[in-house]
Amino acid sequence: MIKAKNIHKFYGNLEVLKGVDLSIKKGEIVAIVGPSGAGKTTLLQILGTLDNPAASKNSTLSINNQNLLELKDKSLSKFRNQHIGFIFQFHQLLPEFTALENVCIPAFIGNSSKNEAEKKAKELLFFLGLSDRIHHKPNELSGGEQQRVAVARALINNPDVIFADEPSGNLDSASAKKLHELFFTLRDKFNQTFVIVTHNEELANMADRKLEMKDGKIIN
Template identity: 45%
Template sequence: MNSQVEIKPEEALSPPSAEIVLACHQLRKLYKQGNNELEVLRGVELQVPKGERLAIVGASGSGKSTLLNLLGGLDTPTTGEVWVAGQNLATLNANERGWLRNSSLGFVYQFHHLLNEFTALENVAMPLLIGKQSVSDARAQAREMLEAVGLGQRLEHKPAQLSGGERQRVAIARALVARPACVLMDEPTGNLDRATAKEIHKLMDRLNQETGISFVIVTHDPDLAGALDRCLHLEDGQLVQGWQQGDGV
């Protein structure tokens, strides 16, 4: 395993090249608690190339979920830049950021966050309907994606009728259905048993190979982190390199 080396700010490009689907430069997040200030992120640098599978690991409370929310445009940095599909989020208004998230990013969380009153098919079609696709096209693409994750026989089942692993597969299908540039995942297998988690790992690997979509995965799961292309550690508010494929780990 390589000794950890801090990623230098000058390695970041602004704006990134077309092959970089997600990037941040000098990203800082500061929280104020009364008279106290807590700096969670301190000048984070990151570039995610097209098709890369990246793990981000770190101790609980180190700021991993905060970083993921900033990369996804769900929160605003104190200072710094986030680029998604070549666009600087800071230059967009709220509506434009929403459209960019819907078209270029997918999200999967530890808890699936499916809409309980809707079927699996309706849940997966939702991002396409928000993107103004026709109902027939959205349903057809949702059906295709659910079949791709092995749920072709569960299209009309609601979340309460599905197992934990099946619900997470629906969440993954929903994240991928719009063919985003990158999918952000926060502990996607954290609530699953080991056997189901391994099936989800295989599924994500296959979908990455078939679609070329990048994955950025926050995880405590060493098996998942070890199966990806690169692993970064969030330590003291900064990302430092752990290892990447070819390091012999």
């Protein structure tokens, strides 16, 4: 499902990723753990096509057998919109829009009609227990509710894989537990793949597989 080989990344003279190899199966929930500065977020951003690895003839990166390193910017943006969802530590909701409007944005970018996008967004928000919050703006929602809206936004285009960077890092323990359980419910319902960078030991131990990073490499 996801295959990466010999992924390097430099910031100036600093080598942040030092030849990372990994393979992730469809429907798998994988946690990436390790100390701050190990390269976890950089790797996640490259896997999710938000950043580029260092140019190398020996590097490969594919999702669903699509070689992402061969795609130009426009094609890469289209692939990202259709196949990839993102959940961040800070929900990144647009404050001037309602929950429903925030969830619809990726669908609009993908040229869905207003009726089609809103129908799917409402289904997701209902499924996530937010049926009475769809017209509320982010500042009217709790932290856990905001993050569930962000999850709905990540799911709106039925992505094959969801990349999450410290998704529960800004939540209290009860909300974090509910979010962690939600990922597994979603996987079981939609067979989606989750790749999660986390410092949360409970979430990491729940995952199907745990990859530990240190000094720019996966060490297990």
